[in-house]
Amino acid sequence: MSQVDRKSAILSAALAVFSEKGIEAASIDDIRQRCQASVGSxxxxxxxxxxIAAALFEQGLDDYWARIKANLAQAGNAEFAVHSIVSTHLHWIVEQPDMARFLFARRQAVSAEHNDAIRQRTGAHFKDVFEKLKPWFKQGVLRRMPTELYGPLLLGPSQELARNWLSGRLSFDPLSVIDELSSAAWRTLATNPNHTGVQHAGAKE
Incomplete structure (x- = not known):
């Protein structure tokens, strides 16, 4: 087994153990037994x-944002971009519930020594997404406001819905309300919700 495969196997085992026992209760030996790796490895x-927890968090974070950015790259107008982000967010969570729960448990998952690195990594991903949306801000299609507001306004309701689904408190499929949630986000972020902004986000500024 290659070094990359070994690391991947350890992280997969860690996610399974963290999901079953909780992050605090899980031990290195639990992870070792699950993946059959040596303690030394x-x-x-x-x-x-x-x-391990920090590396797993980075892996989940990178996978989540890679999916967001890949789908966002196909957006031809601002409204579709907003819909794409909300849709991808919920699809990713439904497809990977254990990893989603782990990412939601950031306070337990990321220790103080790794927190700054995770924060910087998250900020870099968000900056990439913001750059994709920037032409629509300049065109006046999307509202100008403090950067810190965009995340909560765009994904706040979807985040709350996802938390309820992951904890078993939701009685319906979260994917069934993607259109409703993305429409609400669009109405919040658009200067004129009836205008989608036909220029592609990749157009020259």
């Missing part, structure tokens, strides 16, 4: 349990 790749 685990410490070599990740250092300790906190290092």
């Amino acid at each position: 685990i410490y070599h790749h990740f250092g300790n349990k906190e290092g």
Whole structure:
């Protein structure tokens, strides 16, 4: 098994163990037994349990944002871009509930020594998405407001719905309300909700 495959196997085992036992209760030995790796191999790749959790968090974070950015790249207008982000967000969570729960448990998953790196990684991903949307801000299609507001306004309701679904408190499929949630986000972010902004986001500024 290659080094990359070994690391991937350890992270997959860690996610399974964290999901079953909880992050705090899980041990290095639990993870070792699940993936049949040596303790030495685990410490070599990740250092300790906190290092495993941070690496797993980065893996989930990168996969989530990669999906967001790949689908967003196909958006030909601002309204479709908003719909794409909301739709991808919920599809990713429904497809990977264990990883989604892990990412939602950030306070338990990411130790203080890794928090700054995770924050910077998240910020870089968000900046990439914001760059894709920027032409529509300049055209006046999307409202100008403090950057910190866009995430909550765009995905706040979807986040709350996802949390309820992941905890078993939702009685319906979250994918069934994507159109409703994306429409609400569009009405909140658009200067004129009846105008989609026909220029492609990749157009020259």
